[in-house]
Amino acid sequence: MAERQHAVELRNVVKRYGEFTAVKKMDLTVPENSFVTFLGPSGCGKTTTLRMIAGLTDITEGDLVIRDRRVNDLPIHKRNLGLVFQNYALFPHKTIFDNIAFGLKYRNVNKADIAQKVKSALDLVQLPHVADRYPNQLSGGQQQRIALARAIVIEPDVLLLDEPLSALDANLREEMRVELKRIQRELGVATIFVTHDQSEALAMSDKLVVMKDGIVEQEGQPEDVYNNPSSAFVADFLGHSNIFAGTLAEPSGETAPVQLEGGTTLKTTIHQIERVNRQQNIRAVIRAEKIMVSTNQNPTSNDSTSIPGRIKTVDYLGQMARYFITAEGQDWQVINPIDQHPFGEGADIFMHIPARNCVLLPGHHD
Amino acid sequence: MAERQHAVELRNVVKRYGEFTAVKKMDLTVPENSFVTFLGPSGCGKTTTLRMIAGLTDITEGDLVIRDRRVNDLPIHKRNLGLVFQNYALFPHKTIFDNIAFGLKYRNVNKADIAQKVKSALDLVQLPHVADRYPNQLSGGQQQRIALARAIVIEPDVLLLDEPLSALDANLREEMRVELKRIQRELGVATIFVTHDQSEALAMSDKLVVMKDGIVEQEGQPEDVYNNPSSAFVADFLGHSNIFAGTLAEPSGETAPVQLEGGTTLKTTIHQIERVNRQQNIRAVIRAEKIMVSTNQNPTSNDSTSIPGRIKTVDYLGQMARYFITAEGQDWQVINPIDQHPFGEGADIFMHIPARNCVLLPGHHD
Amino acid sequence: KSAKAATPEQVRFDGWGGVVSEAFEKYAFEPYTKKTGIKVVSGTFGGADEYLARVKSSQPGEFNLAHLSGVFDYARYHGLGLSSELNEANIPNLKTVITSLIEPLRKISDGKLSAVPYDYGTTGIAYNRKHISDDEARAKGAKLMIDDAYKGKIGGWAEWKTRIWYGALQSDQDPNNIGDMEAVWDMIRKNRDLVLKYWTSGAELMSLLAEEEIYVTEGWSGRIRALQDQGHDIGYYDPKGGLGWQECIFVLKGSPMAACEELLNFMLEPEVAIAVAEGQFYPPALDPKKVELGKIIPTLPAFDPSGTLDGLSFFDPAYWNKNEAEWSKKFSRVQRGY
Amino acid sequence: MTNGWSLIRIATILVYLFLFAPVAVVILLAFNANQFGSFPIEGFSLRWFDSLLHNDAIVRAFKTSLLLGILTSAISTTIGTMAAVAMVRYDFPGKKAISSLLIAPILIPEVVLAVALLLFLQFLALPKSFGLLLMGHVVFTLPFVLLVVQARLVSIRRDVEEAAMSLGATPIQTFFEITLPLMLPAVMAGMLFSFTISFDDITGTLFWKPGGVETVPTQIFAMLRNSISPEINALGAVMVIFTVAMPLVATAIARRVSAARIKASKAK
Amino acid sequence: MAAGVARAQKHAPWILLSPSLVTIGFLLIIPMMFIVVYSFWLRTATGADQVGFYLDNWQEVLSDRFYRDILLQTLKIAFFTTIICAVVGYIPAYFVANTKMRSKTFLLIMLMLPFWISYIIRTMSWINILGTSGAINGLLLWVGIIDSPLNMLYNQTTVILGLVHYLLPFMILNVYVSLEGIDKNLTEAAESLGCNGFQAFREVTLPLSFPGLAAGSLLCFVLASGTYITPLILGGPRDAMFANLVFEAIITQLNWPLGSALSLVLLVLLGALVVIYTRYLGVDQIAKSFR
């Protein structure tokens, strides 16, 4: 038998609700053993896609292939999936133990093993003492963890997780995410993970799928997608970006000047110029955290541009601060780590932008 | 009439579910016009507290005072609250329009105004076209936004928000948060906000309440709580911290050496020594993002300690990377912005820790 | 409160529904109301027992007139103190009523009357001629209903009196003077084991026979006649000492007597009585010797042109009343296999 | 799934056929020229419909039954639903005992309840009245409403009600705006139950009806003593046809109207 | 529970309950006191009731095998009727609850169709279906499967059949109403965990529809135990049920004291059932998992 390439494959999949098309001609592959993350704005079709893969929602058009087999019509219980619903869907009439044991029962696991597995699943989600409770006796985050435990414990072929950690605090979420990743590696289970947390998406994924309005906007390795967004949407959606229209001048050496609409001139790299095929009309994308703010006028290196500006507002984010800055008549935002105290509102500062951090995109609207 | 001090006040409030005490002797004040955030691990009693304030859950013991009036027994519909439930609780049989209009109807707003207000609420949550749909025709995040719109549109005296943005992507969430804050300021409505997102909590709150196991662990201004955690729990819960037991030596000048259990010696400040009343047995807390990693051996200043270590694992977080480091036999974690590429796994590096970033806590267990 | 019953504006009449009450309504009550201005509020009942239960739990005066069955019931109502005393002078038409129907009633209420007889009929043997010949019916008489050959094709009325009456006939005893009661119970048991169904209403009796669910049963003369008129080949035979019964219009204690008496007299007018009789297929209580009864009445089963009713036997009220409590209860068990 | 579903569909059709079998017989017999039905049926006639039309007593009884049924279901559903809300949404002392008490009317044979109530009336020296009959019907339809509404109410999420109250609706407003619409199927079921049970009741009605009042069942019961009349079948047929036709016509109209509305909105 | 509200309105449940309690109190509780009193009187041979405190009726009712046998037979018939209703009724309820057809309401209204035809007529019409010259025999004879009509009527089976026909709509509606309220996500979750459609039904749908099933079963059992018309019309001579005895005692024998004692026996027995229902299947119990 030829080695399988993909655990899950969507071919030209469309989903319509009446007149409204929730998923438009979606093509997607989930390699075996990989961890794929869906990232996209609310309502872009993430849940719908997951539900189609699970077999809970009819596919209007196109093919769904799981392990080289077209399964559009395969009933869900034959797909051996682990599924965490966005709203948990715990069985209200069963205890937590029975909720988790549920899938095991249908895999003919014997009683002793079930007890054992449920116990370790509960330990895993850090809720060792709730086995006898009913779902309505748990907090939101606790319920979510039970839903996760229930899906994982059956050791499925494909794990579909719809924002499984959204109700958890940062620390717990991080621990869960480490556990999830460990389990995923150990079981070698292909996992599709829907999240709104970018750092989660970037930290965990083998493949990142950015969706928008029912289509895949960009997919690829997280670092790659992050550093080389293929559209302004992706650039803006992942992290915070400053995006300006501009025109490209002739390169001099390794860098080239970019004239932004507002009048500001930035340096960019040859590499970026290649990316836009030396077009003249471009958009420049500068990530908020790739700009350094200081009171010092001198650029950190020759390849940098330094722009004077004034801080309008400051958001305190703990280890970081987010500055809203006006510079040469334009609004910028910058995210910088805080050394001791953040800069105050109204402070006059300089923004330093290394040429390699000025990413170019073609100028048309996308 | 004397000016009111507090919009909401909890005095010695206790909530028991059977044998289990979900909220223990809680004292809390929510000043008028302020934005108070609850932060705490899953199951610590946030929802329960909110529900008690709303009048949805019986208070086992203690008093609830809203605007100088003890309201333990005031029915909820007389409290003029805006409430967003953790699970939305939209009315399944009503259209989105009717869901949002619901509260207005009971405030005798005339039809034209209702239509107008609902429309602008929908615009606010960026869902202008869903008025005629039913809740089950919306995605999770869309439903959550409707729940938010429904609570805000009535311009309540107190706004109780139970993780109202958890199902939204980072960008939208940020926009919502800005809107929320703006509305809160404009209406001058006291707001209690439950979130798991620390940056959200830090950026928005006038007052931050960190809860744990049904008690308030620490409350205060966000920056203050962040920088001066009163317990290891808070230190660890807000951001990431390295916490080690240690002993304090005599100060020399402005700094003093701290001997950590593993053998490492760090510098700390006189100020910190005062904080622990010059006790000998202490715990040192060093925030992961307050350590700088570089390949350079030299400390950045005299007040810094430099410790050699090796990177075990790297988590890529977009603008940041998180390093798990072994140094002098101890495990550390460090979060640093990424300049160009993160350090690789296995790299030998130095950690630089400024004395002022070594926070001390008393040595007993809390 | 109970004054309502005494108000002369209306009297209450209860009777059998359907064709009977239609005829009463049209030929008696409406003209009566027109004539006197007294309204007749008519109600219906499904049986004398049920009606008695309702009367017993009502207040005096609530019910006034009732179309009751048999001398036995007259005795029962009288025994329970529910009878009134009619002023016969107000009912001149009473003179046209068959004397032998009036006498048993008088005997019970010390020569006075609390009711006037209105119609009569028999409970004889009805059989499907396709399966049972007239000769066989005549030969076997009441014993047809304990004939093993017709097991599962036999019916019977679920009423204890009729069952015991026929049980007496089957054990060759005088129903109004049973010597060996155990033998009667045995006959009833035997019949019970052969019976397909004890019917409880005229409708049921007719449909069982018409749809050939059963071939033989005892039956009410009028109902059988109705079946014959519809073309069903049903034979009817009154065995010797055949079971006759009469129906009377009873006036309950506490009724507005004058109004009731006037109504009774009105109902005994030949046109009224004949119309009702033709509707229910039971001959009127009017003496054919004194009144011209038209063409149809003389063809009704059980009709006695002599106006004496000599050939029929009636339930002896004293005898049956005495045993009512015990026998009705016992039948309830025997019927169920005990 | 598809297979299982079609099995369910077939089984459902069979159950409905079973339920309709007697109805079908009654309708057939209504057109039967003969008084007694034997199959195959021997002749077609409308005479029973004709005589039904001219039978004032039955028509009057029908009106009485209809009125009685409507009032019974209105009262019974209202107070039964109130009780159900109390039972499901509140905790109070003696709840279990009251729960059993409210179901009690269906535990007592109707004859007994009928006589018992009359004895009480006799004791109070009160006359029978339509009101008594009505309340009698309310008593024994109440448990039906209670049971069916309770069973539904338990599964209605409490938090939507809480949300409504948090938005300023009083508990009563919340009930009408949120709870009632969500449990409407059960309330409708309760109404159907109480209406049909009242419409169909014989024993209690027999005892409680005041002078001059007849319902369809008591009318039929009295007629049966003599002989069955296919007018009754004709009445049943008329009502059945009415029941089947009404919703069909209503949905057809609704469909028309909504189609027109969609058209109109598209034209905009 | 919204106990903040509840406490502020401690009287709320009582306000809600009062119309029902007043109705039941005046039209049921007090009248039943008369019945209790009556059960200690005596029916005399003359027909008048002897007032007093006699235990004779109770002694007779409790010691006589006749009553016990009929009672057991009644419970047996009610039991089978209930089981059949539950099994046969669940399916259409499930269909109606899950059908995407717009005719949902129509199907439900159709359920009530038989009630338009008087109970007695409806019951009697089974004779036209099952009788010797009924529809079924007519068909079978015509097709030639049989050459003499089958005897199908007037036995315990027909009594149960008649009862099932009468009670089925109650079961269907009760179950439907419960099924309608179940969150579809839950069956989906069960299927995602490896249940096939039927198993998901057994694990999730069935238990969650249990309130309706239990309410429907209680209704069926109790109503079946209390009928007398069905056995009267569709039963053979021996197929009596307990309510027939009560009816006969009160109506035919005019023995109200005995009838009272008999009906109280039935009341106590069914009452025990209701107590079990409220305790183990009742609202509180079921509500637990939904709150």
Ligand SMILES: Nc1ncnc2c1ncn2[C@@H]1O[C@H](COP(=O)(O)OP(=O)(O)OP(=O)(O)O)[C@@H](O)[C@H]1O
């Ligand atoms: N009905 C109940 N019976 C018993 N324990 C309960 C009940 N409801 C909640 N709890 C417990 O009370 C504690 C507090 O619950 P609460 O819902 O307030 O948590 P939370 O802080 O909102 O958590 P999360 O962030 O996960 O939503 C939890 O440990 C929960 O298990």
Ligand SMILES: Nc1ncnc2c1ncn2[C@@H]1O[C@H](COP(=O)(O)OP(=O)(O)OP(=O)(O)O)[C@@H](O)[C@H]1O
């Ligand atoms: N039954 C339905 N009818 C009409 N539109 C629907 C229906 N269900 C979902 N939609 C629409 O389909 C789109 C995709 O929904 P989906 O639930 O997949 O979004 P999502 O990406 O999961 O969003 P979220 O992050 O908010 O959960 C949304 O715009 C939603 O409004």
Ligand SMILES: NCCCCNCCCN
């Ligand atoms: N005891 C005799 C019963 C006679 C039945 N009569 C039915 C008659 C209708 N008028």
Ligand SMILES: [Mg+2]
């Ligand atoms: Mg979603």
Ligand SMILES: [Mg+2]
């Ligand atoms: Mg919570």
